[in-house]
Amino acid sequence: MNVATPPLASLAGLAGRNAGPQVASDSPVKIDAERLNFYYGQKRALDGISIQIRANLVTAFIGPSGCGKSTFLRTLNRMNDIIPGTRIEGTVLLDGENIYDPHLDVVALRRRVGMVFQKSNPFPKSIFENVAYGLRINGMARTKAELTDRVEESLRQAAIFDEVKDRLHESALALSGGQQQRLCIARALAIRPEILLMDEPASALDPIATQRIEELIYDLKKSYTIVIVTHNMQQAARVSDFTAFFWLGRLVEYDRTDRIFTAPAEKLTEDYVTGRCG
Amino acid sequence: MKAPRAGARHGADLAFRVLAMSTLVVALVTLGALVFDVLGDGLGRLNWQFLTSLASRRPEDAGIYHALAGTIWVIVLTAALALPLGVAAAVYLEEYGTNSRLARFIEINIANLAAVPSIIYGLLGLGVFVRFMSMGRSVMAGACTLALLALPVVILSTREALRTVPKSIREGSYALGATQWQTIWHQVLPMAFPGILTGLILSLSRAVGETAPLITIGALTYIPFAPDGVWSPFTVLPIQIFNWVSRPQAAFKENAAAGILVLMALLLTMNALAVFLRDRFQRQGRS
Secondary structure, three states: OOOOOOOOHHHHHOOOOOOOOOHHHOOEEEEEEEEEEEEEOOOOEEEEEEEEOOOEEEEOOOOOOOOOOHEEEEOOOOOOHOOOEEEEEEEEEOEEEEEEOOOOOOOHHHHHEEEEEEOOOOOHHHHHHHHHHHHHHOOOOOOOOHHHHHHHHHHOOOOOOHHHHHOOOOOOHHHHHHHHHHHHHHHHHHOOOEEEEEEEOOOOOOOOHHHHHHHHHHHHOOOOOEEEOOOOOOHHHHOOOOOEEEOOEEEEEEHHHHHHOOOOHHHHHHHOOOOOOO | OOOHHHHHHHHHHHHHHHHHHHHHHHHHHHHHHHHHHHHHHHHOOOOHHHHOOOOOOOOOOOOOOOHHHHHHHHHHHHHHHHHHHHHHHHHHHHHHHOOOHHHHHHHHHHHHHHHOOOOHHHHHHHHHHHHHHOOOOHHHHHHHHHHHHHHHHHHHHHHHHHOOOOHHHHHHHHHHOHHHHHHHHHHHHHHHHHHHHHHHHHHHHHHHOOOOOHOOOOOOOOOOOOOOOOEEEEOOOOHHHHHOOOOOOOHHHHHHHHHHHHHHHHHHHHHHHHHHHHHHHHHHOOO
16 A cells, blocks of 8 residues: 555545645635524524635535535525525625624625525527526627627636537527526626535536536536535546535534535534435 | 224215305306306397497497497506506515504505495595586596506505515516616516416406496496596496396386396406416416
8 A cells, every 4th residue: 555645635636626725725715704604584594603614716515415515505695585584684795794784785696796696597599598698687798799708708608509509599498407507607607706505516417517517616616606505525536626624504514625525524424425314 | 993994084074075066056057147148138239330339328329339349448448557556665675664663554455445345435436526626527537436446456465475575586686786676677577477467458347347436436427428438437247237137117127137147258358358467477487
């Protein structure tokens, strides 16, 4: 056995293929949540979450079902606002500005923080119109040519352009599940957000479609800060630079992905990532 | 012990099936007899001359043209009034005022309105539109009255249609920085449109057959011409039929039967249109 190459190093190499761990820790803080509590009616779903998410890296949220990871993700673009009977305490700073400030414009926030959902949700319109929608409603393309260019650029970024270029004006609902999900990513990218939130984007896809999404995430982190919720621990290990482990509404541990998977500080984290609980 | 009990259960099942079937047969036979009777009386009278002639004192010269034109004028105007009002009210109740006290108050009132006898709408129309707003006995006054009558059904069916739009579509739109209004206008309403349209047409086909509210606002006067604008006096098919039925001459009874056939054809056309449009829009959404 080669003592000089412990498993830690090999996994660290896997997680930090591009940026490398030392760059990762130097990256500036993009999102800074401070003692965040969240309630569905009387039920407390998040309990004192404090976390600093770094720019241009992939941060994965892992944990068992109902642990609050999706709920927390949805607080970052205030998507929970539309669920009646919810309440939040604490602050979430985006570039130093509290997104729960009563004077903040939620619509402007959601332009900066894009989201891809667990179940692909293309609009029942053409492929082109799906991507153009965000540009149109936000007045982001002044001419028709500009609109066409931005749509094409977004479809290319989401690695789906070549598959759909001949049928841009056909219904998006005719696409396969994996294609629909990449279309939803293209749609989110079209309005050029700074952050991309992904709520189990590959959970309903087959392994090949999943692999394409993961490659895409790897490419996108050059330009975007990505936060991904996943049930799949191998996926978290493959795509993320940092990993946060949630358990019963609490953030148990948050560290570089290689450390979470090889040398976690908490016993609970170790039990979860090795499959002994959860 | 098990076998006889199972047998008894099968017996009850069979009895219920026979009962349900015979109820259906009674309803269908009654309807069939009515249609057959009307066809026998009216079919001979139904021809191009009948459709294109105005009212007359001589039954053989009398036609249905003025009443058919009046019905179409009134129903188009009713649709134009009831659709925007009904959809706007439903959007408010379903999307904006979901939990407010005002919304709940309005909701209860709409449910009550749907159960109000149509003659009450006629009295309201007479008081508010004909007299207070001085619309006179015009197409406009009739359409306003029927629009009020159709509104509760339009609102209820629009709300149902809005509820069928999946949450994921709304979330997808909000996540792209859309405002609530943009989400409703660009995503929710287009998806709900087939359902809204079906509700509108069905409520209109009920309004087409209404007689009482229009009699109340004064559409029963003898009007031997077709309306030429929204402020023109008018009559409609059910009122013309009612008028003919109440005449003593037998020949007018034939005219009434023929008029009923025209009204039935109009209703069936509208209902078929509702089904056709719903299917068409649904297919557009999916393919």
